[in-house]
Amino acid sequence: MPTAEPSADAALSARRPIVISGPSGAGKSTILKRLFGEFPDKFGFSVSHTTRAPRPGEQDGREYNFVAKEAFLTLKDAGGFVETAQFGGNYYGTSVAAVEKVAKQGRICILDIEMEGVKQIARLPHLRARFLFLSPPSVEELERRLRSRATDSEDAITKRLAQADVEMAFAKSGEAPHEKIVVNDDLEKAYAEVRTFILEGEAES
Numbered sequence: 516m517p518t519a520e521p522s523a524d525a526a527l528s529a530r531r532p533i534v535i536s537g538p539s540g541a542g543k544s545t546i547l548k549r550l551f552g553e554f555p556d557k558f559g560f561s562v563s564h565t566t567r568a569p570r571p572g573e574q575d576g577r578e579y580n581f582v583a584k585e586a587f588l589t590l591k592d593a594g595g596f597v598e599t600a601q602f603g604g605n606y607y608g609t610s611v612a613a614v615e616k617v618a619k620q621g622r623i624c625i626l627d628i629e630m631e632g633v634k635q636i637a638r639l640p641h642l643r644a645r646f647l648f649l650s651p652p653s654v655e656e657l658e659r660r661l662r663s664r665a666t667d668s669e670d671a672i673t674k675r676l677a678q679a680d681v682e683m684a685f686a687k688s689g690e691a692p693h694e695k696i697v698v699n700d701d702l703e704k705a706y707a708e709v710r711t712f713i714l715e716g717e718a719e720s
Contacts, residue, residue, distance in 0.1 A: 532561075532614065532624035532642055533713055536633050536686075537649035538679035540660040542699040543627055546649065546706050550625075550713070559617030561626045564590070567605035570666055580610075597639060598632035603674055607632070614642075623713070630682045637692040647712055648686040648693040652700035654679060 537543055551558055565579045566587050575581045582590075587606045591599055599608035609626055617624035626644075628636070636644050651657040657679055661672050685691050695712045699705040 530618060530621070530623045532618075532626055532644045534626045534628060534633060534636055534644045534646045535649060535709075536628055536630060536646070536682070536693075538651060538657055538682050539675050540657050540664070540679075541649045541651045542702065542705065543649050545702065546699075546709050547625060547627065549706055550710060553710075557623060558625050559620055559622035561609055561613045561617055561624050563607055563609050563613070563628070564596075565605060565607045567603070567607075580613075597642070598628060598635035600629045600631040602629060602678065603671060609636075630678075630685055633692065645712075646691075646693045647695045647697065647709065648682075648691070649705070649709070650683055650686065650696055650698050651679070652698055654683075656700075 535543055535547065547560070551560065562576060563579055564582050564587055566582060566584045567579075569575065569578070569581055573579070584606065587608065590596065590610065591606075591608065595610055595612070596608040597611055597614060599606060601607070607629060609628060609632065614624050614626070626632075626636070633646060636642060637646070651660070654676060658672070658676055661667060661675060667675065686693055686696055695708070697705050697708045697712075
């Protein structure tokens with residue numbers, strides 16, 4: 516008899532996904548880019564959906580799957596996301612298909628999501644996700660980083676800083692599922708801590 520295809524839940528839990536969260540400007544993209552460069556065949560990035568417009572240099576299907584609001588809400592209503600969030604008037608979400616795709620390739624799925632998404636993922640025990648929070652050393656330093664990249668309006672920066680306060684407080688609360696908080700005050704040190712956390716988790720899978 517032919518071997519049965521593994522179920523979606525079995526595929527998702529075969530390798531424990533890593534949920535990395537933190538304020539915009541904390542350095543998640545820089546650290547993940549370096550991790551994928553060091554281990555090109557070990558991890559798979561779950562590309563999120565968003566209804567916001569692409570920034571200069573961003574490509575559809577790479578940084579995000581850029582979709583219209585109507586398409587996003589249709590997929591959400593159909594149960595097509597493991598988590599969704601709304602920020603700055605835009606929707607963000609991780610699709611079931613994106614996570615399944617990585618898991619079925621035998622890779623560890625990396626999810627870069629916002630605080631509300633973290634809460635939703637934590638309520639899905641079959642994913643067996645591990646949670647890491649990347650924090651800036653201070654809100655003042657975060658503001659400097661956001662202004663230096665010159666991609667956001669003043670209003671957007673103000674909203675991001677306010678959201679950062681909320682996210683950092685949540686990460687330190689007893690309600691947060693984070694197993695590790697890494698403060699990115701030095702990129703080399705922060706990368707080493709993230710790398711160790713993720714590789715130790717692989718050994719436990």
